[in-house]
Amino acid sequence: MKTRLNRRLFLALSTISASLILGSKWLEPAFARFSFGQSDPVQSGDVTDTSATIWARNNDEKNAHLVVRISKSPNFQGAVQIIRGSLVSTATDYTGKVNLTGLRPNQTYYYRVFWEQSLFKIRPGGTGSFRTAPAPEQARPVRFVWGADLAGQGWGRNPNLEITAYDGDVIRGGYVIFDVMRKFKPDFAIFAGDIIYADNEIPSEKEIPAEVGGGKWINNPAKDFKAVKIEEFRENWKYNLGDDKFRRFLAETPIYSQWDDHETVNNWYPGEILTEAPYNGLSADVLAATAKQALFEYNPIRGDKIYRRYQYGKHLDLFLLDERSYRGPNPDNSNPNGLEMLGQEQFEWLKQSLKNSQATWKVISSxxxxxxxxxxxGDRDAWGQGLPEVLGREVQLSQLLQFIKSQDIKNVVFITADVHYPAAIFYEPARAFFQDFNPFWEFVIGPIHAGAFGPNDLDPSFGPKYEFLQAPGTQTPKLPQNSPPPNVHSFGSVEVNAQGELTVYIHDITGKVLYKKVLNPER
Incomplete structure (x- = not known):
């Protein structure tokens, strides 16, 4: 719930001075395992042409109302809007969101967060900015980035990690890739899952393989638990938000968040019983519900669903999928009668949304x-199994591809992650077992900061072929699996120009372009 401020509070926020704010700092926050340095973290997300969601956390850990002040001016001069959100408390780990509406399309907004404990007890929080999407008829250029796999396999926040970016800047310490991604000034970012590894510990030291330099990897801080309780899931999100480069990126770049398995536990599916410690017979459904609570508490997601659609101007429609909540059991993924990946409600939503889209490009983030x-x-976790026949979850994928062809839906591109190596894959019906679909592209990225793996085999059902591939196993000489940053790390970017031409780039951790593909739209 949000309310407009009364005049007294509006004046208090409008005239409060820096000295008064600093002089009225509240008591020190309660103990937590991981901290955010000196600043409260802020994020914006789920941006449309007329709305956005602002997220913040009160690091003083006091009950307070989240108040957001927004302006078209970085100095908050001229017209200013102030929105008072709900009370933050222990119920949400002192995180809160405000949904902004009535915004102008294609407009940069600046926001400043305040924490209102009472009319005369107001503390400033973080600041940030975002740009609203162009209106549906507006054909302006758009650039976005996507990434996945953050702090996995025990490779956490290392103060000694250093890279030289593509422009010569030396970046040192922590999640260096976010300072690189910021250099591209994206309109937004898609986080395609595994943005925490709730099921991984992060030891204080870890051996770096000799093939990639050897020595010791230092994690500061370390993380000595796997998440089972809500507090532990929250601490995983706080661990990553403790990185200053990540916080800077979030303050400047609106995000669209999804999830994959590691926000809960590796390769989980509904109905699974988790027998290993520390789960000890816990239902994956119970664990996932707790994980999802933390996901929504710590991300600027609007509404209560992970699958969502956002149009970004005339040429771009985004479709964000949830491939965890509704899937069938992994051991049944060779069933010739098919197996759910999306669930029927999400599947019908996706088909109808694609059919109704008026945008030039339909980008599906799977x-x-x-x-x-x-x-x-017996634990095939994605769509395929490695056999030519259309089995298990591939039955639903074949139905989707067949629908896209039968409805003459043009310019569909898939962007994916999960496997911890980058690739570009072209699907050609002429070489496929199932052929009732139009040719299309899939672009894969990752990890942004985790262990690098691969490559893996391709399931031949839909005629895929690697057009680009880089993984530890493709290097000369080969690198070990689970190679740490900066080795074989990547993110993706997409540009759509005003004429509707779409260009996909795959970048290494320094921002250097590894692969580029220009796609001209079918009209």
Whole structure:
């Protein structure tokens, strides 16, 4: 719930001075495992042409109302809007959101967060900015980035990690890739899952393989637990938000968040019983519900669903999928009668949304790759299994591809992640077992900061072929699996120009372009 401020509070916020604010600092926050340095973290997300969601956390850990002041001026001069949000408390770990509405399309806004404990007890929080989407008929250029896989396999925040970016800047310490991504000034970012590793510990020291330099990797701070309780899931989000480069990126770049498995536990599916410690017979459904609570508490997601659609001007429609909540069991992924990946409600929503889209390009963010085979025998976690026949979850994928063709839906592109290596894959019906679909592209990225793996085999059902591939196993000489940053790390960017031409780039951790593909739209 949000309310407009009364005049007294408006004047208090409008005239409060820096000295008064600093002089009225509240008591020190309660103990937490991980801190955010000197600043309260802020984020914006789920931006449309007329709305946005602002997220913040009160690091003083006092009950207070989240108040957001927004302006078109970085100095907050001229017209200013102030929105008072709900009370933050222990119920949400002192996180809060405000949904902004009535905004102008294609407009940069600046926001400043305040924490109102009472009319005369107001503390400033963080500041940030975002740009609203162009109106649906507006054909302005758009650039976005996407990434996945953050702080996995024990490779956490290392103060000694250093890279030289593509422009010569030396970046040192922590999640260096976010300072690189900021250099591209994206309109927004898609986080395609595994943005925490709730099921991984992060030791204080870790051996770096000799093939990539050797020595010790230092994690500061370390993380000595796997998440089971809500407090532990929250601490995973706080661990990553403790990185100053990540916080800077979030303050400047609106995000659209999804999830994959590691926000809960590796390769989980509904109905699974988790037998290993520390879960000890816990239902994956119970664990996932707790994980989802923390996901929504710590991300600027509007509403209560992970699958969502956002149009970004005349040429771009985004479709964000949830491939965890509604899937069938991994061991049944070779069932010739099919197996759910999306669930029927999400599947029908996706088909109808694609059919109704008026945008030139329809970009589907599927955190699981379409043909790259993942998981072991009996635990195939993505769509395919490695067999030519259309089995398991591929039945639903074949129905989607067939629908896109039958409805003459043009210019569909998939962006994916999960496998911890970058690739570009082209799907050609002429070489496929199932052929009733139009050719299309899939672009894969990752990890942004975790262990690098691969490559994996491709399932041949839909005629895929690697057009670009870089993984530890493709290097000369080969690098070990689970290679730490900066080795074989990547993120993706997409540009759509005013004429509707779409260009996909795959970048290494320094921002250097590894691969580029220009796609001209079908009209």
């Amino acid at each position: 955190h699981d790759p379409l043909s790259i085979v993942t998981g072991g025998e």
